[in-house]
Each structure stands twice: as structure tokens, then as C-alpha cells.
Amino acid sequence: MNRNGPIALIFHVLFLGFLLAPILIVCAVAFTSQGYLSLPTEGLSLRWFRAIGDNPEFIRAFKDSLLLGAVSSTLAILVAVPAALAIARHQFFGREAIQALFLSPLMVPHIVLGIAFLRFFTMIGLGGTFAGLVLSHVIIILPFALRLILAASTGMDRAVENAAASLGASSWTCFRRVTLPLILPGVASGWVLAFINSFDEVTMTVFIASPETTTLPVRLFLYIQDNIDPLVAAVSAVLIFLTVAAMLVLDRVYGLERLLVGKGRD
Amino acid sequence: MAYLVLDQLTKRFGNWTAVDNVSLTVEKGELISLLGPSGCGKTTTLQMIAGFLDADGGRVMLDGQDLLAKKPNERGLGIVFQSYALFPHMTAAENVAFGLEMRRIARADRDRMVADALKLVGLEQYGDRHPRRMSGGQQQRVALARALVIKPSLLLLDEPLSNLDAKMREEMQIELRRIQRTVGTTMILVTHDQSEAMALSDRVVVMNKGRIQQVATPQEAYDHPANAFVANFLGRTNLLPGMVGGGSAGTVITVADSVWPVSQPMAAGPGALAVRPEKIGFVDAGGLSGTVLARVFQGTQWLFEIETAAGRLMVIRQHDGSPLPAERERVMVGWRPDDMAVMPADPDTASGAREAA
Amino acid sequence: MSMAASTESQVQANAPATAPPPRRPRRWPWTPYLLSAPGLALFAVLLLVPLVMTFLLSLNSFSFYGGIENVWQIGNYADIVADSYFHEVFLRTFRIAAVVTILCALFGAPEAYILRRMKSPWRGLCLLIVLGPLLISVVSRTLGWALLFGSTGLVNQGLMGLGLIATPIEFMYTETGVIIALTHVLVPFMVLSVWASLQRLDPQVENAALSLGAGPLTVMRRVVLPQIVPGILSGSIIVFALAASAFATPAIIGGRRLKVAATLAYDEFLNTLNWPLGATVAVLLLIANVVIIVGCNRLVERRYKQVFE
Numbered sequence: 001m002n003r004n005g006p007i008a009l010i011f012h013v014l015f016l017g018f019l020l021a022p023i024l025i026v027c028a029v030a031f032t033s034q035g036y037l038s039l040p041t042e043g044l045s046l047r048w049f050r051a052i053g054d055n056p057e058f059i060r061a062f063k064d065s066l067l068l069g070a071v072s073s074t075l076a077i078l079v080a081v082p083a084a085l086a087i088a089r090h091q092f093f094g095r096e097a098i099q100a101l102f103l104s105p106l107m108v109p110h111i112v113l114g115i116a117f118l119r120f121f122t123m124i125g126l127g128g129t130f131a132g133l134v135l136s137h138v139i140i141i142l143p144f145a146l147r148l149i150l151a152a153s154t155g156m157d158r159a160v161e162n163a164a165a166s167l168g169a170s171s172w173t174c175f176r177r178v179t180l181p182l183i184l185p186g187v188a189s190g191w192v193l194a195f196i197n198s199f200d201e202v203t204m205t206v207f208i209a210s211p212e213t214t215t216l217p218v219r220l221f222l223y224i225q226d227n228i229d230p231l232v233a234a235v236s237a238v239l240i241f242l243t244v245a246a247m248l249v250l251d252r253v254y255g256l257e258r259l260l261v262g263k264g265r266d
Numbered sequence: 267m268a269y270l271v272l273d274q275l276t277k278r279f280g281n282w283t284a285v286d287n288v289s290l291t292v293e294k295g296e297l298i299s300l301l302g303p304s305g306c307g308k309t310t311t312l313q314m315i316a317g318f319l320d321a322d323g324g325r326v327m328l329d330g331q332d333l334l335a336k337k338p339n340e341r342g343l344g345i346v347f348q349s350y351a352l353f354p355h356m357t358a359a360e361n362v363a364f365g366l367e368m369r370r371i372a373r374a375d376r377d378r379m380v381a382d383a384l385k386l387v388g389l390e391q392y393g394d395r396h397p398r399r400m401s402g403g404q405q406q407r408v409a410l411a412r413a414l415v416i417k418p419s420l421l422l423l424d425e426p427l428s429n430l431d432a433k434m435r436e437e438m439q440i441e442l443r444r445i446q447r448t449v450g451t452t453m454i455l456v457t458h459d460q461s462e463a464m465a466l467s468d469r470v471v472v473m474n475k476g477r478i479q480q481v482a483t484p485q486e487a488y489d490h491p492a493n494a495f496v497a498n499f500l501g502r503t504n505l506l507p508g509m510v511g512g513g514s515a516g517t518v519i520t521v522a523d524s525v526w527p528v529s530q531p532m533a534a535g536p537g538a539l540a541v542r543p544e545k546i547g548f549v550d551a552g553g554l555s556g557t558v559l560a561r562v563f564q565g566t567q568w569l570f571e572i573e574t575a576a577g578r579l580m581v582i583r584q585h586d587g588s589p590l591p592a593e594r595e596r597v598m599v600g601w602r603p604d605d606m607a608v609m610p611a612d613p614d615t616a617s618g619a620r621e622a623a
Numbered sequence: 624m625s626m627a628a629s630t631e632s633q634v635q636a637n638a639p640a641t642a643p644p645p646r647r648p649r650r651w652p653w654t655p656y657l658l659s660a661p662g663l664a665l666f667a668v669l670l671l672v673p674l675v676m677t678f679l680l681s682l683n684s685f686s687f688y689g690g691i692e693n694v695w696q697i698g699n700y701a702d703i704v705a706d707s708y709f710h711e712v713f714l715r716t717f718r719i720a721a722v723v724t725i726l727c728a729l730f731g732a733p734e735a736y737i738l739r740r741m742k743s744p745w746r747g748l749c750l751l752i753v754l755g756p757l758l759i760s761v762v763s764r765t766l767g768w769a770l771l772f773g774s775t776g777l778v779n780q781g782l783m784g785l786g787l788i789a790t791p792i793e794f795m796y797t798e799t800g801v802i803i804a805l806t807h808v809l810v811p812f813m814v815l816s817v818w819a820s821l822q823r824l825d826p827q828v829e830n831a832a833l834s835l836g837a838g839p840l841t842v843m844r845r846v847v848l849p850q851i852v853p854g855i856l857s858g859s860i861i862v863f864a865l866a867a868s869a870f871a872t873p874a875i876i877g878g879r880r881l882k883v884a885a886t887l888a889y890d891e892f893l894n895t896l897n898w899p900l901g902a903t904v905a906v907l908l909l910i911a912n913v914v915i916i917v918g919c920n921r922l923v924e925r926r927y928k929q930v931f932e
Contacts, residue, residue, distance in 0.1 A: 003740065004737050004740050004741065008733075008737050008740075009737075011733060011734070011737065012734065012737050012738075012749070015730060015734045015753075016749065016752050016753070018730075018807065019752060019753060019756055019807065019810070019811075020752065021767070021771060022764055022765075022766075022767020022768045022770070022771055022804075022807060023756065023759065023763075023764065023767055024767075025767050025770050025771050025777065026763060026766055026767045026770065029770055037770065039777075078661075079661050079662045079665060080662070082657075082658035082659065082661065082662075083658060083659040083661075083662040085658055086654070086655035086656075086658035086659045087655075087659070090654065090655035090658075092652065092655045092656070095655070098659050098662075098663065101663070101666055101670075102659075102662055102666065104666075104670070105670065107864070107912060107913055107916050107917075108670075108674070108909060108912070108913075109864075109867075109868030109885065109905075109908055109909060109912055110868070110870065111868055111870050111884075111885040111888055111889065111905060111908065112674075112677070112868070112888075112905040112906075112908060112909045113673075115677055115888060115892060115901060115902060115905045116673035116674050116676065116677040116905070117673055118892065119673065119676055119677060119680055119898070119902070120669075120672065120673035120676055123676075135665075135669055136669070138665065138669075139665070139666070139669050139670050142662070196758050199760075200758070200759075200760045200761065202760070202761060202762055202870075202871050203870040203871055203885070206870075206889075207889075207892070207893075216760075217760045217761070217762045217871075220760070220762045220763070220766070221762045221871055221874070221875070224762065224766055224769070224875055225874065225875070228766070228769055228770070228773070232766060233766065233770065236760075236762070236763035236766050236767075239759070239760055239763055240759055240763055243755075243758050243759045243760075244755065244759075246758075247751070247755050247758055248751075251747075251751060256750070256751060256754055256755070257750055257754070257818075260754055260757065260815055
């Protein structure tokens, strides 16, 4: 009885087509053999993928993006884990307010953050530096990490920590040997989600990046503003291939639905 | 003439047969239980009657009409779901009224019928509450009222009491029986709990692996199980292997050093003898000899474990002051031939029963 | 201490005599503050200070010759309130956001429902296709729409091929184009949100309604829809907020001609260099966003607390 009728399936196919169309067209255009934008009707070619090699600024931006994502996600985790433990297992004055503060970047439009950081970093001398990028990214990705770690630490049975303490473990040993291993899945997925959000961020970063230190999405965005050619399609296609590969691995290892829907969301 | 007829009903999932040629007749006003371990096909059978699953073969006739030809929303059956499946966004009264709305019953009649139904289940005060604000037992009663108010030709109950705690469950058993007497609706109850089935039903249908094992009144099925599976599933039993043969006094079954008369006709060959622990007594002669391995005091009764040549036996004796053997004592046990059931040896069902028990 | 006595040697070996007794929350009231201190410091310095500074900047004045002047006034706000150009930009921003939200609800909610009714291997695969785009850079996805709308003109070729339109529709640099691309970018959020509320739906309630005589459409309208409305509403809040503050997509599809609030602020900052005015637009956008998110969440919560806890 609980089966989709033909109308539902037609709707479903159209919906998936709508979602996939722009992604597929980027990949298709990237394989053109022409010197201008066109669908590869005259034969497939990898010339535009080879052309990426002649534009080292894309490669450098890609490396910077990876490094920025890795560093800022790691920092966000280091800050989010103790904060999540405090919120998940202590009753204290200001707990709700602190949680709201840590989640508040979700509510602030990234354009506003970009403007705020541009002004702030210019004044304190961090304008256009890698350190500035890292700090600003930590702020915007922390809520994503926090939510998943919070879900993991709320679901944990506290009795096991008491058991460890009763066996003579110090607070630190208890954390390292018992608590951390138990919340590790949440921490790991928090890191991944933070990394993805850092890697894809463009609106805020476009304000604080400098021509020397910039990310791949910002480089792409600025390039597209001037002109759209098969080269950006090729760079985007590479980005899409890598994301899809990472996504498949992630789905196998952790489950995409679990990562995005989460347990703590409501 | 029979009210509900299941005729060779079959359901397959891939190459696994969940319900295998199930045939059954139910009289009007009867409360019948489908009883068995999980995966025995009882819920699948119910779902086919309800129309949530399509049957792969067979027929279901209700009051002379072919039920399988109708859509689930046209069958007019009442169903109480295991999860209750109340509409969380509607109050108790709105839940109960839903089926009447679908039947386009006038507002005034509807209100009166809803009030009557809530009163029947003892919830007249709770009409404007949302399900989330009610206890499990109250939700259960709303579900029952919602199913009964449409005056269903048949009420299906899918493990209705399994989500309640033990005390609540007993109360609801009595309540359910009372309601069934009051409204007289024909009911089919699906359960894995043998005590629930025995307490509530006019007849029980014991199922295993998609097949019906026995259809009988609870007492019949308990006292004279048709096979080893039924014997094991309905309460504790001792199942002893033996050999059936013809003697001068008629058919007998030999179990180790004892011989018991068999009343029903049976072919010679390997067989099995089932006897309840509480029906076994200590005798001086003419029984099965063994050694007391352990005896445990349980308040109103003593529990014995006896090692015999035919295997280990469980014996229950009342704590009434009569002298009882000690541990490691040599004893002889026996029972009245009326209290035992003899069945063909069936290693397959026997092992299945042990898994389930 | 009684426990320690029984295994004295072990305890002495593992922990010195100063080892604290099992933690009792009342004895260490500052533990949670210590644990959240790094985050609090970071957020105070890197979030609150810059936001306050942006607000102060919006009060400064600006002239083409003197640059930013350190005076405190609300002239920028007055300018925006008075100028019909800004009205038009803000109105367009919220119009686009509203249409995108409605489209996302219209397509995302049924899709989530269809996904839930799919069988195992297909469901996982389709969910991957629906949620996957969330992980792909917005720039790449918007580039796809720019290619479909403009250079290849595939959308118009398709529509004309199907006989739906006679002359090509202009998508690039139009609101229609921005709305389509933004719907594509944001619809996964709606699916996610509705999906989450469908997870809480007891699959048996649909059967229960059927058994009571409700037809498929009635089941949908009376039983399923009311239960996923909270999911649709919270999804709508997310989509509206993100659409109203979207930048990359309107910048690429809308170009310099079709301004929305975010691209306006960007232009004031990086092209006109009128930072105080850009900051003013940003502050207004922030306030609107917070009011909408917090306000709507409150409303939804109050409305559904009784029913869904």
C-alpha cells in the first residue's frame, strides 16, 4: 500500500533532474574541445583540464583551501569539545546563553560577517592574512562541529565515567581513555562537516581574502564575475568530482543522512 | 455458518514463505488469538486481512463477501495497532471522531457516539487531551475507542498490550474482555504472549513458521498440545522421547524404563510424550525412575530437576507439608495418562519450539 | 575512602593521596565555565567585537573626498529609509526570498515524502543525490545555471523544443533566473527539514486512517500534512533566511544590474568604498534575519508545543 504512484515517480524524476542538471552541464562543458563555451558535440577533449596546469593560481588556491579547512576545523574541534562537554553535562548559570552564543553564527548572514571581519582585521593588522582567514572560519564552522559533538556527548552514559573515576582514574585520564573514545564518532563527523563548510565558504571569505591568500571558491567566483569560459568549468568539474568521491566515502563510513540530519536536530 | 473464513491464505517475501496456506474459520462474536513467536506469520496474516499487504494466494471471506477485493479504506474493519498509531495532532475526541467523519455522520450523532465510545473505555474526562499528554494505558484506550466507534464488522488487535507495563497489562486484559462482552464484536488478537492469549481468547490459533499448528480452546491446547511446538510454546513442559508400539492392552509408548497407554490411534515408531511439570508426582512403582539433581523452594511450590534415562525432567510440587525427596535421592515419577499428550517425534518442530521458549 | 581501603595498594600505585574524590558538581561550579572559556574568549573577541564595530561603522559618515569621518549620526539609516533605490533593492531581496521559500516548500516537501516511501537501495541513492549538492560549492552549482541559462542556452532550447515557449526567455540578469538558481541551491535544506519531521511520523498512522475509511487524499490532507507542517515551517525559516542573505548566486546570475541586499553591501564596500553605507545595509540585513529567525521559531514553537512537545 505504501508505494509511490506514477505521478509521484514522474515528479521524483523531474526533481532529481532539476538537482543534477547544473552539475552535469558543468562537467559536460568542461570536456569541450572548442576554445569557447559549448557542449562537446565535436568530440571530447581534456584540453581544459590540462589548461588548469597553466593557471597555477587555481592550484595554489586549492592548496590554500585544503590547508585552511584542515587548520580551522581542527581549531574549531579543540574549542568545541570542551564547550560541548560543559553544555551537555553540567547545569550552570548562563548555560542556555552560552549555547545560543556558540550557535549564533548560523543566524548571522555571511555577508555581514565578511564586512565585520574586513573592518576588524584591517584595524588589528590581520587584513588579508592566512591567520585572519583561519580565525574567521573557526567562528562560522564552530556551530556545525558543536552540534554533532553535543549530540554525541548528550547520548553518552555518564555512569561509565563514574566507573572510571571509581577505579582511580584522574579527570584527565578519564577524559582521554573513556569520554573521548565514546564521543569520537561525533567529533570526527563534526570535523568533517566543519571542513566542508570551511572549504565551500565564499561569501564571507571574498571580503577578507587577498590576491595572495585566497580560497578556490573565491578565486572561481571572482573569475566567473569577469568571464565564463571552459577553464572555470574544468576547475569546477574537478571540484565536483572530488566532492562526489569524498561524499561516497563519507556515506559509506558514516552515513550522509546521519551527518546532515543528525540526532540532535529538531 | 462461519462469519470469517481464511481459505489457504499465503504470503511470500522473495523465496521466504511468511504465511503458508493458512485456513481458519471464525464464528460471529468470537475472540480468537493468533499466537506464536515473532516471525511466525501472525502479523502478516493480520495485515493481509486489514489490506495493508496483498496476499499471494487464497481468499478471505467476511460475512459472505470477498474481503481481498476491497481497498483497505473500504473494508470497514477496526484496527488497534501495536504503536496505537493515534493522530498526534488531534485530541482524543478528534481521534475517535475521525472514522465517523469519514462516514459522513451528522455532527450531533457524531458527538454523541464519540462520547459513548470514550465512556465505554472509561475516558469521558479526557476527550480534549492530545495523545502526547496521555499515559500509555490511556492512549491504548483511545485507540480502542477509535476502532470500536465505527462499529466494525471485525476488530483486529495487533499486540495491543505489548507496550504496557505488567500491572497495566493485567488491567487492560480484564478491560478488553469486559468490552468484548459488552459490544460483542468479533475480534482477532495477535500476540506472542501465551498468557495473554489464554486469558482473553475463546480459541487460540498457535502458529509457527507460517503454518497453523493447532486451533483449540486455551485449555485444550494447554492440556492436549497437538505437537511438541505447541506443548513448548504454551507454558513449561517436559518433552520425552519414546517408542510407540502395539501391546496386548492396546497402543503404548515406552519411555526409558516406563510404559504408558496411548488413547488415540498411532502408528508404531518413534514418538514423544509431553507432560506438564505440575502434573508429575512422586510414585512408588510403575513410573520413570531417576535422581533428584536439584530442588528449589519458590514459596508456594517446590521446583525439582530430575535426571532420568529419557532426559532431564522439571517437576513442580505444591508446598503443602507432604514429605518430598531430598537432593541426590533416587526417586520414581509418574502421572495420570489423561495428563499427558503423545505425539509423533518431529525433530524439526521440537527444535523450533526450544528456540522459541 | 571506604573503597580505597579495600584496594589500598592499587589506589596508591595509580593515584597519589591527593587524588580528588569522584566529582560532585556542587564542589566544582566553575568547571563548565573553564571548559567553555576558550570558546567564549574567541567568540567575544572575534564575533561580538567585529559586529559591534560594524554597527558603529554604520553610524559614521562618508564623503568621496574625506573618506570615513568619525562622527556619530544615523544619516545612513535615514538615507536608506528615504531613497527609493534602496527600497527597491530590499523589496526585491525579500520578494526573491519569499518566492524561493514557497517553491522550496512546494517541491521539497513532496520530494521528502516520496523519498520516505521508497524502498531500501533506491532510497539511499536518491537521498545521496538530493543532499549531495549541499556539499558541492555554491559557486560551481551557480556556474551550472549560468551555463544552462546563458552560454549554451540549453534551457531555452529545451523549452522551445517542447513547444512550451515561442521566443527565448531571458534568464541571465533577471529575477526569474536568480529565483531558479537559488531554489536549486536551497531546496535540499527543505528536504532535510521535512525528512527530519517525517522520521518522527509513526508509519502506522497512515494505515490507521485508511482502516477508518479515509481515502489516500484524505490521509494526506488530514493526517500526514498536519504532522509535517512544523518541518515545512522550520525548513521555510532556514530557506528564507539563507535566500534573503544569499550572495554568490545573485552576484553571478543577477550580475551588477540586478542588485539584492547582499550584493549591494558588497558593492558599497569593495567598489564604491562607502564602508559606512555598506555597514548600514549589513546591519539592517542582520536585524531582519535575526527577527525573522527568532520570531518565526518562537511562533512555530508556541503553536506546536501542545501537540509535539
